[in-house]
Amino acid sequence: MSKLSTKHLLGIKYITKDDIELIFQTADNFKQVINRPIKKVPSLRDITIANLFFENSTRTKLSFELAEKRLSADVINFASSSSSVKKGETLVDTVNNILAMKVDMVVMRHPNPGAAYFLSKQVDAQIINAGDGAHEHPTQALLDAYSIREKYGEVKGKKIVIVGDIAHSRVALSNIFCLQKLGAEVKLCGPLTLIPKYITSLGVEVETNLRKALEWCDVAMMLRIQLERQDKKYFPSLREYSMLYGLNKELLDSLGKEITVMHPGPINRGVEITSDVADSNQAIILDQVENGVAVRMAVLYLLAGKKVD
Numbered sequence: 001m002s003k004l005s006t007k008h009l010l011g012i013k014y015i016t017k018d019d020i021e022l023i024f025q026t027a028d029n030f031k032q033v034i035n036r037p038i039k040k041v042p043s044l045r046d047i048t049i050a051n052l053f054f055e056n057s058t059r060t061k062l063s064f065e066l067a068e069k070r071l072s073a074d075v076i077n078f079a080s081s082s083s084s085v086k087k088g089e090t091l092v093d094t095v096n097n098i099l100a101m102k103v104d105m106v107v108m109r110h111p112n113p114g115a116a117y118f119l120s121k122q123v124d125a126q127i128i129n130a131g132d133g134a135h136e137h138p139t140q141a142l143l144d145a146y147s148i149r150e151k152y153g154e155v156k157g158k159k160i161v162i163v164g165d166i167a168h169s170r171v172a173l174s175n176i177f178c179l180q181k182l183g184a185e186v187k188l189c190g191p192l193t194l195i196p197k198y199i200t201s202l203g204v205e206v207e208t209n210l211r212k213a214l215e216w217c218d219v220a221m222m223l224r225i226q227l228e229r230q231d232k233k234y235f236p237s238l239r240e241y242s243m244l245y246g247l248n249k250e251l252l253d254s255l256g257k258e259i260t261v262m263h264p265g266p267i268n269r270g271v272e273i274t275s276d277v278a279d280s281n282q283a284i285i286l287d288q289v290e291n292g293v294a295v296r297m298a299v300l301y302l303l304a305g306k307k308v309d
């Protein structure tokens with residue numbers, strides 16, 4: 001297979017295992033490119049991409065921009081805080097005005113779940129979801145699974161626990177879909193107030209005891225408490241949360257085996273993860289960030305219809 005089965009990347013739910021494997025094979029090539037002295041290829045020099053960020057981002061925004069520039073695309077950036085959205089313009093009008101400037105692809109982060117899907121039905125451009133509320137963050141899950149594949153050779157058969165605020169996390173949902181499509185076992189861990197009841201219908205187990213979850217897993221994916229998406233209190237205090245669900249060095253060392261620690265960022269040091277764990281050899285957090293550029297290059301390249309030889 002040399003083409004994706006989809007025109008847009010709206011979520012991992014809507015792509016196939018073959019799509020994911022094609023993205024990984026393509027990312028392998030781009031990872032070599034970005035480690036060369038000249039980190040650029042001309043593949044997308046005929047393509048213009050708009051990055052639309054209606055919500056804050058450091059990693060995803062910069063990673064997409066760098067991926068686009070490494071592929072020689074023309075790039076324009078849009079931040080809602082300094083745009084005419086503040087004057088009452090609709091999302092569709094905003095995007096259609098940008099597309100009138102001959103833009104081919106739109107990368108969008110938006111606080112509303114379903115915003116990328118909605119846009120894909122309303123405008124004539126390819127849409128890449130860079131995170132839509134608590135729904136999906138497909139390129140984060142792809143780079144996470146790619147990093148697990150890089151560490152272990154394959155994702156199939158690996159035991160992955162996702163720890164923390166599952167209820168408000170787009171990273172958790174995209175990772176559940178992605179890791180399961182690749183044949184991994186996925187468990188969720190956290191206080192039950194932060195784990196939605198429907199989630200077991202996706203074929204994942206829930207474990208409320210962090211030590212038991214860590215003893216079971218090969219990889220622990222630690223998540224931030226998404227305070228910006230919480231409308232009420234889900235646990236008594238961050239201090240108590242940290243005592244029960246924070247990963248510290250003492251707990252990690254007491255497991256009697258080596259596990260891999262991941263985090264999509266941004267990290268809240270001292271809450272879900274202590275500094276000595278985040279900065280330890282068992283953590284691959286910065287490898288995830290590095291792989292994000294190669295994976296996003298692969299996604300953009302393949303969605304632009306460029307074929308893999």
Ligand code: CP
Pocket residue numbers: 056057058059060061131137140264265266
């Ligand atoms: N992981 C992630 O999406 O980080 P940003 O919010 O900084 O983009």
